[in-house]
Each structure stands twice: as C-alpha cells, then as structure tokens.
Amino acid sequence: MDTVTTRHQVVILGAGPAGLTLARMLSLQNVDAIVVETRTEDYVRERVRAGVIEQSTVDVLTELGVADRLHREALRHDGFYLRLDEQTHHLDFHALTGRNAFVYGQAEIVADLIDARRGDGAPMVFGASDVAVTGVDSATPVVEYTQAGRRHRVQADFIAGCDGSHGITPTLMPADTQVMTRTHPFAWLGILARTAPTTAEGMYCAHPDGLSVHSMRGTQITRQYLQVPADTTLDDWPDERIWSELRRRSRSSDHPELETGEIFDRSLAPLRSVVTTPMQFGSLFLLGDAAHIVPPTGAKGLNLAISDACVLSHALGHYYGHRDRTHLESYGETALPRIWQAQLFSWTLTTTLHRFDDNPYSWELRRARMRRWIDSEAEQRALGEVYLGLPFPTPWRPE
Numbered sequence: 001m002d003t004v005t006t007r008h009q010v011v012i013l014g015a016g017p018a019g020l021t022l023a024r025m026l027s028l029q030n031v032d033a034i035v036v037e038t039r040t041e042d043y044v045r046e047r048v049r050a051g052v053i054e055q056s057t058v059d060v061l062t063e064l065g066v067a068d069r070l071h072r073e074a075l076r077h078d079g080f081y082l083r084l085d086e087q088t089h090h091l092d093f094h095a096l097t098g099r100n101a102f103v104y105g106q107a108e109i110v111a112d113l114i115d116a117r118r119g120d121g122a123p124m125v126f127g128a129s130d131v132a133v134t135g136v137d138s139a140t141p142v143v144e145y146t147q148a149g150r151r152h153r154v155q156a157d158f159i160a161g162c163d164g165s166h167g168i169t170p171t172l173m174p175a176d177t178q179v180m181t182r183t184h185p186f187a188w189l190g191i192l193a194r195t196a197p198t199t200a201e202g203m204y205c206a207h208p209d210g211l212s213v214h215s216m217r218g219t220q221i222t223r224q225y226l227q228v229p230a231d232t233t234l235d236d237w238p239d240e241r242i243w244s245e246l247r248r249r250s251r252s253s254d255h256p257e258l259e260t261g262e263i264f265d266r267s268l269a270p271l272r273s274v275v276t277t278p279m280q281f282g283s284l285f286l287l288g289d290a291a292h293i294v295p296p297t298g299a300k301g302l303n304l305a306i307s308d309a310c311v312l313s314h315a316l317g318h319y320y321g322h323r324d325r326t327h328l329e330s331y332g333e334t335a336l337p338r339i340w341q342a343q344l345f346s347w348t349l350t351t352t353l354h355r356f357d358d359n360p361y362s363w364e365l366r367r368a369r370m371r372r373w374i375d376s377e378a379e380q381r382a383l384g385e386v387y388l389g390l391p392f393p394t395p396w397r398p399e
C-alpha cells in the first residue's frame with residue numbers, strides 16, 4: 001500500500017465533542033489541524049449520549065458560531081425537579097443565579113460542529129483504521145492511519161488526544177501517570193421513548209429502591225434512565241419491566257402517572273469516575289473522556305470536554321501567536337481544578353441519589369441531604385452554580 005505524507009500543525013484524534021470543538025476553535029485562530037476519527041460520520045452523528053448543556057458551554061458554542069440551531073431547538077431549563085417521598089420539588093437555579101441549563105442532545109452538537117468544520121473547508125477524516133501514533137515524547141510526533149485503501153502519514157507539532165475512554169492516546173502516557181479511578185457498583189439503563197415528558201424540566205426520582213431519571217429530547221421524546229445492577233444485560237429488561245420499574249420509582253401524589261410509549265433506543269452505561277494526571281506528555285495533550293470520566297448523574301461529561309478544548313485552544317493560540325509555550329506547559333494544571341469541581345458535583349449527586357446498600361441508615365442520610373437541597377436556598381445556590389456551569393478556566397483564544 002502506498003503512503004501519502006502530509007503535515008499539519010495539530011492532529012486531533014477523535015470527532016466527539018472535545019475533538020470537534022477544539023477543531024472549530026483552532027480553525028477560527030488559523031491553526032492548521034486535521035481531525036482523524038475511526039468511526040463513520042453517520043455513526044458519530046447518531047450516537048445517543050447525554051444532553052444537558054451548561055450555560056457556560058452554550059456561551060462558548062455561541063461565540064464559536066455553531067449554536068444557531070441550538071438556540072432555535074434547545075429547551076431552556078431553570079433547574080431540575082427532585083422527587084422525594086412521592087412529592088415533587090422544583091430546584092429553581094435560575095432564580096438564584098440568573099443562568100440556565102439547555103437540553104440538546106450531544107449528537108446534535110456533534111452534527112452542528114461537523115457541519116461547521118465542513119463549512120471551514122478544513123480536513124476531517126472518518127472511518128480511519130489502524131491508527132498509530134509515534135514520537136509523542138518528541139517535537140515531531142507522527143500519526144498514521146489507513147483510509148479508503150491508502151496509508152496516510154501525518155507529521156505534526158502536537159497531538160490532541162480526544163479519542164475517548166477507549167482511545168489509544170491514554171495508552172501513550174508514561175507508566176508513572178496517575179489514573180485515579182472509582183467504579184460505582186451499578187449501571188444506568190437509558191431509553192429513548194415516544195412519550196411526552198411528565199415534568200417541564202428534567203427530574204431525579206430518589207426512590208429507596210433506586211434512582212430513576214426523567215429527561216427529554218424536545219417535547220415528544222423522553223430520555224429516561226434507571227439505576228440497575230452493574231452485571232445486568234439488556235435481555236433482562238423487556239419493555240414492560242422497564243416501564244413498571246420507571247413507574248414504581250417515579251410514583252407521586254402530585255403528578256399523573258408516568259406515560260408509557262414506544263421505546264426506540266436502549267443502552268447500558270457503567271458508572272465510573274476517572275481522573276488522569278498529568279494530562280499531557282511531550283507533544284500529546286489529553287482532552288475530555290480520554291483524560292477523565294464522570295458518572296452520567298448531572299450530565300457533566302460533554303461540558304468538561306468543551307472546557308478542556310477551551311484551555312488547549314487558548315494555549316495553542318499563544319504558542320502559534322507568540323511562540324510562547326507557558327500555557328501549553330500548564331495545560332493540565334489549568335484544566336484540573338474545574339475538572340475536580342465537576343467530579344465532586346457528579347460524585348455528590350451520584351452518592352446522594354443512588355441506592356448503594358439496603359442499610360436504612362444510608363437511605364435516611366441520603367434523604368437528609370436531599371431535604372437540605374429542597375429546603376435551603378444556600379444549598380440550592382451552591383448546587384446550581386455548578387449545575388449551570390462554573391466559569392471556564394480560560395477563554396478559547398488569547399485576549
């Protein structure tokens with residue numbers, strides 16, 4: 001097979017939210033990058049993931065000129081509902097912070113970013129196979145891949161590892177890299193269904209038998225989740241069982257019973273917390289899920305991927321604008337404090353809302369914490385500040 005050699009300043013591995021957002025930020029700064037993705041474009045555009053976006057993320061996507069459809073189609077929420085002891089409480093973070101959350105599927109953001117990149121006329125490769133990265137410990141790293149029967153060899157200054165938790169770039173980090181991990185003893189069964197949402201905004205139902213989450217995609221489709229055992233399989237969950245469990249855990253004295261309808265997508269996701277440090281090595285930088293994972297509770301994953309993209313884009317802007325490496329050198333240090341705040345938030349939500357054991361003491365303790373969220377304005381404000389998005393560590397380009 002003949003090999004085609006090209007050169008780009010940055011190779012971005014992975015066309016998820018981290019990679020595509022970074023690609024847009026770099027193209028607006030005239031930094032020459034190529035995006036290389038193993039999956040097909042259709043697969044990436046259709047992949048069902050979470051869909052709650054912080055105000056901070058929406059603000060950046062707006063600045064990047066990729067939020068026109070989001071502003072037309074996303075649902076604007078003030079907070080979320082918490083159902084406890086069969087009663088529904090609205091936590092109105094907007095009233096306390098003046099900010100909002102937006103519901104817009106991750107696949108929609110990815111589609112908007114792909115369309116923007118096409119509009120930029122910038123290189124983007126889908127369906128790459130046998131991706132290999134060498135020389136990340138040097139200033140001349142190389143990425144090779146096969147696509148449409150040709151081997152490509154790309155020389156670059158930097159590699160952005162945006163290839164997710166199963167990608168190859170996390171494996172290129174040195175042996176003494178710390179990968180701090182906690183695995184939660186349960187999973188989420190997620191469905192998409194053709195039913196109207198029960199509440200106007202997303203809802204967490206903290207039932208003693210386990211969590212159920214009721215979210216939506218527009219006004220006709222719901223996205224719902226059930227806490228399930230870590231070792232369960234989709235075969236264990238026929239539709240009737242899913243609906244009966246969702247109904248039981250979401251029963252209330254103040255709302256009609258949950259509507260049921262056709263389930264047209266279902267998946268299982270384990271719950272893990274991971275933080276990798278450092279987040280960089282030589283000319284390699286890890287972003288998004290390649291560097292850290294949050295459990296889905298609170299939907300921080302996509303937002304964190306985009307804040308990492310901001311930090312790296314800002315640092316690369318400095319480097320190419322002024323040949324100043326200081327921001328590149330402190331990339332991880334700059335990104336990590338916000339990552340840890342999101343870890344803490346996701347951890348707190350996860351440990352409060354899920355059932356961990358059948359000890360009544362655990363349930364009462366969790367209930368007591370939820371009562372504080374419901375009754376105390378100070379607690380609500382603290383929760384809301386993080387839910388709607390802490391400020392990003394840097395602007396996406398040097399000011």
Ligand code: APR
Nearest residue numbers: 014015016017018036037038163164167288289301302305
């Ligand atoms: N080379 C190139 N691309 C790769 C490789 C590889 N060797 N391995 C994996 N990929 C691709 C995946 O196919 C995927 O499209 O990298 C992309 C990583 O994208 P995401 O998994 O969406 O990760 P990220 O962009 O960091 O976004 C984090 O995604 O996992 C969710 O909930 C998480 O919302 C969060 C967000």
Ligand code: PHB
Nearest residue numbers: 050051215296297298299
């Ligand atoms: C979603 O809409 O997909 C969603 C909502 C709330 C969560 C996680 C995901 O905590």
